[in-house]
Amino acid sequence: MRTTQIFYASTLYGAATLAAALDSGCFGPADRRLLLVGNNAAVPETTPALDEMPGFEKLRGRFDTVLSWNEAIEPLHPAGWSPRNDDVPLLERHLRKIWDLGDDRIEIALESVQVAPALTIARLFPEAVLDVYADGLMSYGPTRNKIDPLVGERVRRLLHLDLVPGLAPLLLGEFGPEAEVVPAEAFTKVVAELAGSAAPSDSGEDGPALLLGQYLAALSLLSPAEEEELHVRMVRGAIARGHRRLVFKPHPTAPDAWTRRLAQEAEALGAELTVLDRPVLAEVVYREQRPALVVGCFSTALMTAHAFYGIPVARVGTRMLLERLTPYQNSNRVPATLVDALVPDLEADVAQAAQAPDADWDAEALAGLVAAVGFAMQPKIRPDLRDAAVRHLSGPFAERTRHYFKLRRLTVLGLPGGIPVPRHPKVRRLARRALKLKRVLAR
Numbered sequence: 001m002r003t004t005q006i007f008y009a010s011t012l013y014g015a016a017t018l019a020a021a022l023d024s025g026c027f028g029p030a031d032r033r034l035l036l037v038g039n040n041a042a043v044p045e046t047t048p049a050l051d052e053m054p055g056f057e058k059l060r061g062r063f064d065t066v067l068s069w070n071e072a073i074e075p076l077h078p079a080g081w082s083p084r085n086d087d088v089p090l091l092e093r094h095l096r097k098i099w100d101l102g103d104d105r106i107e108i109a110l111e112s113v114q115v116a117p118a119l120t121i122a123r124l125f126p127e128a129v130l131d132v133y134a135d136g137l138m139s140y141g142p143t144r145n146k147i148d149p150l151v152g153e154r155v156r157r158l159l160h161l162d163l164v165p166g167l168a169p170l171l172l173g174e175f176g177p178e179a180e181v182v183p184a185e186a187f188t189k190v191v192a193e194l195a196g197s198a199a200p201s202d203s204g205e206d207g208p209a210l211l212l213g214q215y216l217a218a219l220s221l222l223s224p225a226e227e228e229e230l231h232v233r234m235v236r237g238a239i240a241r242g243h244r245r246l247v248f249k250p251h252p253t254a255p256d257a258w259t260r261r262l263a264q265e266a267e268a269l270g271a272e273l274t275v276l277d278r279p280v281l282a283e284v285v286y287r288e289q290r291p292a293l294v295v296g297c298f299s300t301a302l303m304t305a306h307a308f309y310g311i312p313v314a315r316v317g318t319r320m321l322l323e324r325l326t327p328y329q330n331s332n333r334v335p336a337t338l339v340d341a342l343v344p345d346l347e348a349d350v351a352q353a354a355q356a357p358d359a360d361w362d363a364e365a366l367a368g369l370v371a372a373v374g375f376a377m378q379p380k381i382r383p384d385l386r387d388a389a390v391r392h393l394s395g396p397f398a399e400r401t402r403h404y405f406k407l408r409r410l411t412v413l414g415l416p417g418g419i420p421v422p423r424h425p426k427v428r429r430l431a432r433r434a435l436k437l438k439r440v441l442a443r
Helices: 011-025 069-071 084-096 120-123 136-141 184-195 224-240 256-268 282-289 300-309 318-324 332-341 362-377 383-393 401-404 408-412 424-443
Strands: 003-009 032-037 063-067 105-110 128-135 155-161 179-182 209-212 244-247 274-276 294-298 312-314
Touching: 003 011, 003 120, 011 032, 011 128, 011 155, 011 179, 032 069, 063 069, 069 300, 084 120, 105 120, 136 300, 136 312, 136 332, 179 184, 184 282, 184 300, 209 224, 209 282, 224 244, 244 256, 244 383, 256 274, 282 300, 294 300, 294 332, 300 312, 300 332, 300 383, 318 332, 318 401, 318 424, 332 362, 332 401, 362 401, 362 408, 408 424
Parallel strands: 003 032, 003 105, 032 063, 105 128, 128 155, 155 179, 209 244, 209 294, 244 274, 294 312
Antiparallel strands: none
16 A cells, blocks of 8 residues: 655745754655645735745755645635534545545644644545644643544654754643654754855954844734834844844744834944845844844744854843733743743843853753643643642742742632632632632723
């Protein structure tokens, strides 16, 4: 029987991770390898898919065919469509026909399997073996939604970059897949391919400070005005550290007006700011420009800069963002927690700024923090993390990490640091009312 491997990707970062995994032998032999490209933008027709982005041609040769998920299901939107159970057999036959799969044995590699479209693709091939490759720092957090065991039990491996050396991902841990590291050397080699003929900068002068925009307003995490001010703080903080050449890498959908204000702010402070308007990976910029500092809020690119390229990093606004994240189980919480814990604050004392991540964290302590946050986020999906959460919240790191937990969350879950609530129903109701009143008064 012929074996066909299908690799689903929606971002160039994901495609680069897959290419690195293929180059390092993470996938066995197959008769065919198909890259299935998805475009999850709000209006896909106005946003280029990853196979239309600069540098993709360098990756194309690893696959026999490139397919479009959007074309397969049009006019439906990939992020909003999920098939009815009764329709799955019919749709599988349809996809096998249009993709010339016949009766092939199917193996699928997916990103973000807990949500559509990856979850939809997994459901449409119920006999396929699944591998999940990690979506940056989010892999260190728990699965955001409860997954049908008919999908979760088929996941044999979680492939991930070692962004935080020694830390094991929590993603899909309820199903026990094998965690496998994609070698950093393979990933940086793929990045070098994407950079093309652009050689690493070796001019001898210090590189610029690279400022990473994430467009958090689009995720309703900050207002547009607050995010614009966050970028201004990046400019001021970098200049305060002595940097006179700044490069701002905006999110592709961020307003142009933001970049104009940043340039004006930099000029007023005696520095020069350049806006990088090419849709390239931050890691490509690391190779091309060798920045002296990378600044961001909670981007995965902060960790690749430090772990893979040895570039100093600093954060801005991460603590504020942690306070704003709602609900508590928001999947950005663990990435923001890791960046806040490990990356120095740009606006802190000069002696502490732009240094390597906090050396006080050993692997066991950091794993305890992540387990505690993960349990507080998803106690029903990962009840096995409760003991680790109790150990962390009653251990030596409890006080310095208390701000990562909400008092109400600790109280409801009966964890150390919460308010002790008597078991009598009437008393418990009074305690809940008191907590509610406290929240109202705090606003």
